[in-house]
Each structure stands twice: as structure tokens, then as C-alpha cells.
Amino acid sequence: MTTVIEATALRKEFDVRVRVGRLRRQRRTVPAVDRIDLTVTRGEMVGYIGPNGAGKSTTLKMLTGVLTPTSGTVRVCGLDPVARRTRLAMRIGVVFGQRSQLWWDLPLRDSFELLRHIYRVPAARHAARLRRCRSLLDLDGFLDVPVRQLSLGQRMRGELTAALLHGPEVLFLDEPTIGLDVVSRQAVREFLAELGRAGDTTLLLTTHDLADIERLCRRLVVIDHGRVVHDGTIEALHARYGSRRLVVVDLDAPSVDPPVVPGAPLHRVESDGRRLVYALETATAAELVARLSGLTALRDLSIVEPDIEDVVTRLYRTPTQLTR
Numbered sequence: 001m002t003t004v005i006e007a008t009a010l011r012k013e014f015d016v017r018v019r020v021g022r023l024r025r026q027r028r029t030v031p032a033v034d035r036i037d038l039t040v041t042r043g044e045m046v047g048y049i050g051p052n053g054a055g056k057s058t059t060l061k062m063l064t065g066v067l068t069p070t071s072g073t074v075r076v077c078g079l080d081p082v083a084r085r086t087r088l089a090m091r092i093g094v095v096f097g098q099r100s101q102l103w104w105d106l107p108l109r110d111s112f113e114l115l116r117h118i119y120r121v122p123a124a125r126h127a128a129r130l131r132r133c134r135s136l137l138d139l140d141g142f143l144d145v146p147v148r149q150l151s152l153g154q155r156m157r158g159e160l161t162a163a164l165l166h167g168p169e170v171l172f173l174d175e176p177t178i179g180l181d182v183v184s185r186q187a188v189r190e191f192l193a194e195l196g197r198a199g200d201t202t203l204l205l206t207t208h209d210l211a212d213i214e215r216l217c218r219r220l221v222v223i224d225h226g227r228v229v230h231d232g233t234i235e236a237l238h239a240r241y242g243s244r245r246l247v248v249v250d251l252d253a254p255s256v257d258p259p260v261v262p263g264a265p266l267h268r269v270e271s272d273g274r275r276l277v278y279a280l281e282t283a284t285a286a287e288l289v290a291r292l293s294g295l296t297a298l299r300d301l302s303i304v305e306p307d308i309e310d311v312v313t314r315l316y317r318t319p320t321q322l323t324r
């Protein structure tokens with residue numbers, strides 16, 4: 001298997017000024033990425049997730065040559081991303097949700113044409129790739145609209161196309177579905193899934209939408225405070241951290257003070273207290289229901305199988321306890 005991304009003890013520090021006392025500010029060095037090891041082979045689809053400020057974007061910036069690492073080594077397609085940034089640009093595609101690679105005042109179609117010249121893509125190959133993106137991402141309705149007039153979802157579909165027209169081996173996507181409506185999000189997901197099925201593009205994807213990950217990635221890398229806290233399949237994540245089934249209980253009357261059930265912590269309260277969701281840890285569903293029905297009138301109940309959101313939320317909240 002060909003290694004496409006290889007990072008060893010990758011670290012990035014930032015100098016920040018922090019407030020001490022009421023008026024004074026002090027310079028402090030904080031590690032945004034703290035000795036990350038990451039190896040990705042050709043064709044892998046990797047979800048790279050973590051809470052706000054975990055270091056995801058900083059990692060992606062180092063992998064794409066935007067930021068110089070403080071220490072450690074990194075190779076993408078065998079190249080040092082900073083030293084060989086231009087050369088690497090021909091082999092990777094990048095979409096950073098906040099930044100655009102399109103020409104704001106030009107119609108989308110013209111941006112694609114300019115990119116063809118910049119990347120020196122043969123006309124026939126460019127046309128074939130564009131045709132595929134047009135159909136899979138449904139671009140035809142807005143190809144002639146200036147980029148600044150596009151909706152976020154339309155622009156993101158344009159960005160993805162722009163990142164793919166030169167046929168990159170690796171795709172780095174930072175929050176590609178953020179803020180998109182259901183239809184656009186679905187189009188982007190379907191498109192990436194199709195890319196994954198073809199098997200020759202490697203994908204590193206950061207997202208806060210775990211449904212993206214479940215749909216697209218077999219492998220999940222979770223970082224927190226700049227460190228990798230999980231690297232493996234989604235199934236391994238469930239197995240390692242103990243997935244919990246949830247019991248959703250609907251009550252006749254709202255509960256102001258939800259009953260405490262040993263072995264089944266209250267997960268959340270919905271519908272102004274009319275719906276309680278408990279997580280089964282050591283208690284069984286039967287025990288939970290027996291206990292609740294002795295305390296309050298139940299209208300309905302259902303059991304929800306473990307979901308990745310629950311595991312990841314707990315992982316973010318207490319990484320050290322969970323990894324112990």
C-alpha cells in the first residue's frame with residue numbers, strides 16, 4: 001500500500017498574548033498541534049474530528065504547506081509540503097470552508113477555465129472531469145452566475161469541483177458541509193461517497209457533522225488539545241469507549257425533577273420535560289422502565305441503538321477518563 005500522508009511527531013506552537021490580572025498581558029507559547037503521528041495510505045477516507053480549537057485546521061494547514069511546523073516531519077505524496085508547495089499543489093485538492101479558490105466576480109464556468117490553465121490540464125481531461133462534477137453536483141443551474149451571487153451550498157459545490165479538476169491524488173476538506181442546506185449537504189456527501197467508491201482518491205476530512213463521517217469514512221482520527229486520542233474504525237471507537245443504548249421515555253406530564261436511575265444516567269431532557277432520554281450503562285432497559293414506572297406515568301418508550309454522537313460527546317468531555 002502506498003503511503004500518501006506521513007506525519008511524525010508533528011507539532012505547531014503559536015505565540016499568543018494572554019491576559020494576566022486586569023491590565024497586564026503576557027506572551028505565552030501554546031501548542032495547537034502536539035506531536036501528532038499520522039499515516040494515511042492511498043484510497044483511505046479519513047475523518048479528522050475534534051472539538052473547537054483541537055488543532056484540526058492547524059494540522060491541515062501543515063499538511064498542505066500553508067503553515068510551517070514548529071517541529072516534526074511531514075510528507076504528502078512524498079513531498080515536504082512547505083518546501084515543495086507549488087509542486088504539491090498539482091497533486092492535492094484543498095477546500096477550506098472559510099476561504100475560496102474561485103474568482104468572486106467571474107461566473108463559475110470562467111473560474112474553472114482559469115484553473116484549467118493554471119494547472120495545465122489537457123482540455124479533454126478537464127472537460128471529462130467537469131462533466132462528471134456537473135452531473136453529480138448538479139452545477140448546471142448556476143454555472144454562468146458570478147461566484148459572489150451564489151448561495152453557500154452552490155459555492156461549496158463549485159469549490160469541490162475547483163479542487164478536483166486537476167485530478168488530485170489527495171483531497172483535504174475542512175468543513176465542506178458546514179452551513180449547507182439538506183439538499184446541498186446530501187449532494188456533497190453523495191459526491192464524496194462516489195469518489196470513495198472509485199478508490200483512487202485519498203480523503204482527509206474535518207467536520208463537526210458526524211453524519212458526514214458515518215456516511216463516508218471507515219477510519220476516524222479524533223484529536224483533542226492537539227493530540228490524537230483515537231485512531232481507528234468507528235466500530236473500534238464504540239468498542240473502546242463502551243457504546244450506550246439510549247432509552248427514550250415519553251411522560252404523561254412534564255417532569256421538573258427527572259428521576260435518578262442507578263446505572264442509567266440521564267442523557268438529555270426534551271420537549272420541556274415531557275421526554276427523558278436515559279443512557280443504559282450497567283442498568284438494563286427492563287430495570288430502568290420498572291424504576292421509572294414506579295415513580296411517574298409513562299406514555300411511550302423506545303430504545304435507540306448506540307450512535308457515534310454519544311460516544312464522541314463523551315470523548316470530548318472527558319478524554320483522559322475515557323482513554324484510561
Ligand SMILES: Nc1ncnc2c1ncn2[C@@H]1O[C@H](COP(=O)(O)OP(=O)(O)OP(=O)(O)O)[C@@H](O)[C@H]1O
Pocket residue numbers: 014015016031032050051052053054055056057058059
Ligand atoms: N494563527 C494563530 N495564532 C494563534 N493561535 C492560533 C492560530 N491559529 C490557531 N490558533 C490556536 O490553535 C488552536 C487550534 O486551532 P485550530 O484552528 O487548529 O482548531 P480546530 O480544531 O480547527 O478548531 P475549530 O473546530 O474551531 O475550527 C486554538 O487554540 C487556536 O486558538
